[in-house]
Amino acid sequence: MNQTDKACDLAIGQDEVTPVTAGKFNLDEIMNCMQCGFCLPACPTYRQTGLESHSPRGRIALMKGVAQAQLPADAEFAKNMYACLGCRACETACPAGVSYGSLLETAREVVEDQNKKTAKHSLLRRLVFEHVFPHPNRMKALGMVLWAVQALGLQRLATRTGWARVLPRALAEMQQAVELVASPFIRGKRQQRMRAEGESLYTVGYFTGCVMDVLFFETNQATARLLAKAGCEVVFVGGQTCCGALHAHAGEKAWAVELAKRNIEAFEQSQVDFIVNSAGGCGAALKEYPHWFEDDPSWQKRAEAFAAKVRDASELLAALPPLSFTKELSARVTYQDSCHLAHGQGVRGQPRQLLNLIPGVEVVELEQADQCCGSAGIYNITHFDQSMEILDAKMEAVKKTGAHFIATSNPGCLLQMRQGIIRAGLTGKMEAVHLMELLDRAL
Amino acid sequence: MNADRLEGKLAPDVKRRLIAVVGEERFLDSLNERYVYSYDATPIFQAMPDAVIMPQTTAEVSKILKIANEHRIPVTTRGSGTNLAAGTVPTAGGIVLNMQRFNRIVEIDRENLTVTVEPGVVTADLHQAVEAEGLFYPPDPGSMRISTVGGNVAQCAGGMRGLKYGVTKDYLMGLEYVLPSGEVLRAGGKNVKDVAGYDMTRLLAGSEGTLAVITQLTLKLLPLPEAKRTMAAYYASLGDAARTVERVIAAKIIPATMEFLDQATMRVVDEFAKLGLPTGMKAMLLIEQDGPEEWVERDIERIAEIAKEEGAVQVRVAQTPEEGANLLAARRAALSALSRLRPTTILEDATVPRSRLAEMVAEIERIAEKYDVQICTFGHAGDGNLHPTCLTDERNKEELARVEQAFEEIFLAALRLGGTISGEHGIGLAKRDYLPLQVGEGGIALMKAIKEAFDPNHIMNPGKMFANSARRRVVIKQ
Structure with missing residues (x-):
């Protein structure tokens, strides 16, 4: 080592970069990355482009540059931070234990703070993040509108006539994957409590999720039925709201924290043994609440108590006495990991274990099942082409399994896999289902 | 800006x-x-x-x-x-x-047992491709899942199989390379015997990008060994582990791999890979043998006996290939896993003749204590190639100065024991001040003259390998 060689430092002058953003980054966490590059082969965008700027190591280096005021948090930095899927496969590959997901959230927060200053914030963005997701009633209303559109046959008509083309290309294509949502009538019939079958082992609070409950109301109901069957008293806790994951991933940390507080309060009052959900993305966020309150010790304590109770439905079901099924499915099934369930929560074995319990089911392992399908929150809308490229590669592996069902554990993945089936011309031969729904069909 | x-x-x-x-x-x-x-x-x-x-x-x-x-x-x-x-x-x-776009495997030649690749092929992908044909490319540097073959050749990378199979240069048979002038040349080829002129192939292996750009490589292959077994031995003292290595070799057994991990390294590796290692032990040897089934069985049994005789507290032979692969994968992750402990992890690769291994380990421990720095050591015990790894924080300038002094003393200790300042990482920028200590001023002058012949305008990776100043900065302390 040579002291003088530190002169080969960056020849970037530090004075002219406004150090507005350095403070938000946790430099210690950034420094945990020792640039070994073990993450590179695990990263879907790096594999796709071969560019260091599209790798976790590269993105962390850029964050370090911004944190140390060697780089500006400019449009190029923003573009690179948003080119990431946020699948967190790099965290699984990282021997140094770098919390990439939380670094990425901070980076995007830094970008959005900057955008707010320069009024680059779009109206649509504010509308969605501030006025839709956080409001369960508005989400419900959205669900009603969607149901009405579908019930009147407008969605099919739009696709058939090509009217859907007035939508941006990404939305036009993705809307085909949205299946019939539950009617207001069915939604209205949800009971606040579902009794356990037989002896009640635990009381679980069900976290419905916002998008999940609009698009996949029936999956939530199916999960609740499975939990009840396995001996849980299921409570649909009132006062809960969106988990805040989408906000956090999009750099809207303040809103994410606000939502987290509302959820923590709601479930504190309910006094349940576990907080259960069936959306890998939401679950990962709920379990990470304590990280969101790093500068607020009293809330962090409450967040820790909350997070300690959070379980993915597959996690809890696998730990309970085995479900008894009455029907045989006689089908071949493969499983696509939800990134935030596998890489974010480390839950890999339980979903497979549950699938293997279904009578008549042959489970075939999907090649590189824990690689992102390209859905990645809203990546398939914001980066449509890249997302579809990743999806098409995924479908090649799916085809090889010859499966009748592809099961997933997260609403985003489920929509993406449905889209994949359409794109791969497998409609009618293969069905994408939520793991819980498949289990429920055999009850 | x-x-x-x-x-x-x-x-x-x-x-x-x-x-x-x-x-x-x-x-x-x-x-x-x-x-x-x-x-x-x-x-x-x-x-x-x-x-x-x-x-x-x-x-x-x-x-x-x-x-x-x-x-x-x-x-x-x-x-x-x-x-x-x-x-x-x-x-x-x-x-x-x-050079990552140069990622084609051009040809696997089963008659001549060679593979011709472009330099951007990832080492592990090369392994996979040739192993699918029942063939074997032994060099396996720690970063093989990421590193490229071109990079391996430019640095003459080693790996865990060096003891039995040698290093990258031992498999390099031919090259296509481009001079700074733009001229495209070839050296070597598929001939096992080839003494036509200076051996330019070998010269470019380990030249660290200072002479030319390699655009294609022909590498030697071996038949894929029929079987392999992995075992681990745990020791309450470092000396027992070092003696085991010496006695295994003296018993005329050359294992494919003989890796050494000290206690601190075992702990972090175990935390990452959750292998259930007995982290109360002072040292661990990770040994792999490959070859025909019966030979492998016999060697592993004999090595286990020797390990026990030399005081191994626990000896465990992997029961499945997966278990063996897990142990080796954990060893590969040692460096990155160590970085969990402190923000900056500086890894060196001082290497000594195998018989001086125990002395070298003791020297490293002494030096770490002297400068009050934290050094974990792991490495390729079988070939004397150690990786003393210093855990520090680059933001602490005072500590960093002590780290620098400690490493300097480690390099000098290695040289004193008849070793080298770099076994497999190369000189680059980090060790260029120490190169004259090993090769002498005459050696440096000759190397510079060779560079001059290839690259008269000094555009190829300037500043690497040779210090800019005429005189090295280091003063040998007696």
Whole structure:
């Protein structure tokens, strides 16, 4: 080592970069990355482009540059931070234990703070993040509108006539994957409590999720039925709201924290043994609440108590006495990991274990099942082409399994896999289902 | 920020000519794109290039080098950037020549037992491809899942199988390479015996990108060993482990792999890989033998006996290939896992003749204590190649100065024991001040003359291998 060689430092002058953003980054966490590059082969965008700027190591280096005021948090930095899927496969590959997901959230927060200053914030963005997701009633209303559109046959008509083309290309294509949502009538019939079958082992609070409950109301109901069957008293806790994951991933940390507080309060009052959900993305966020309150010790304590109770439905079901099924499915099934369930929560074995319990089911392992399908929150809308490229590669592996069902554990993945089936011309031969729904069909 | 740094400082007409060669898409010079090629896997060292170019044919490389040579623009050739001696940090700015697009396996020749590849092929992908044909390419550097074959050759990478199978240069048979002048040359080929002229093939192995750009390689293959077994032995003292290594070799057994991990390394590796290692032990040996089934069985049994005789507290033979692979994978992750302990992890590769291993380990422990720095040691015990790894924090300048002194003393200790300052990482930027200690001023002068013949304008990875100053900075302390 040579002291003088530190002169080969960056020849970037530090004075002219406004150090507005350095403070938000946790430099210690950034420094945990020792640039070994073990993450590179695990990263879907790096594999796709071969560019260091599209790798976790590269993105962390850029964050370090911004944190140390060697780089500006400019449009190029923003573009690179948003080119990431946020699948967190790099965290699984990282021997140094770098919390990439939380670094990425901070980076995007830094970008959005900057955008707010320069009024680059779009109206649509504010509308969605501030006025839709956080409001369960508005989400419900959205669900009603969607149901009405579908019930009147407008969605099919739009696709058939090509009217859907007035939508941006990404939305036009993705809307085909949205299946019939539950009617207001069915939604209205949800009971606040579902009794356990037989002896009640635990009381679980069900976290419905916002998008999940609009698009996949029936999956939530199916999960609740499975939990009840396995001996849980299921409570649909009132006062809960969106988990805040989408906000956090999009750099809207303040809103994410606000939502987290509302959820923590709601479930504190309910006094349940576990907080259960069936959306890998939401679950990962709920379990990470304590990280969101790093500068607020009293809330962090409450967040820790909350997070300690959070379980993915597959996690809890696998730990309970085995479900008894009455029907045989006689089908071949493969499983696509939800990134935030596998890489974010480390839950890999339980979903497979549950699938293997279904009578008549042959489970075939999907090649590189824990690689992102390209859905990645809203990546398939914001980066449509890249997302579809990743999806098409995924479908090649799916085809090889010859499966009748592809099961997933997260609403985003489920929509993406449905889209994949359409794109791969497998409609009618293969069905994408939520793991819980498949289990429920055999009850 | 300086305007030229924002833009990169290549003159507009040079930039135009380079873009004419590769197109806009493969010429990167935005601030972020240059920043992410300002480092490799070596901590602390960083320098901005002016442009990053991704050629995909030999003709393109030739044209780029010609332009660079004409304008005296430094060229740093790079694969995946896993270098540990700052060898691919573009110290002098200029062009980073990213060779990752050269990623084709051109031919697997079953009659001649060779494979011809482009330099950007990832080492582990090469392993997979040849093993599918029942063939074997032994060099397996720690970063093989990421590193490229071209990078391995440029650095003459080693790995865990060095003891029995040697290192990258032992498998390099032929090369296509481009001189800074743009001239495309070939050296060696598929001949096992070839004494026509100077051995340019071997010269380029380990030349660290300071002479030419390699665009194609022909490598020697072996038949894939029929079986392999892995075992681990745990010791309450370092000496017992070192003696086991010496006695196994003395018993005329050459295992494919003999890895050594000290207690601190075992602990972090176990935390990452959850192997249930007995972390109360002082040292661990990880041994693998390959070959015909019965031989492997016999050797592993004999090694286990020796280990027990030499005081191993626990000996465990992996029951399945998966268990064995897990143990080796954990060892590969040792370096990165160590970085969990402190923000900066500096890894060296001082190497001694095998018989001096125990002395070297003791020296490292003594030196760490003397300078009050935290050094964990793991490495390739079978070939005397140790990886003393210092855990520090680059922001603490006072501690960093002590780390530097400690490493200097480690290098000197290695040389005193008849060893080398670098077993497999190369000299690069990090160890260039110490090279004269090993090869002498005469050796340096000769090496520089060789460089002059290849690269008269000093554009190829300037600043690496040789210190800029005529006199080395280090004073040998007696």
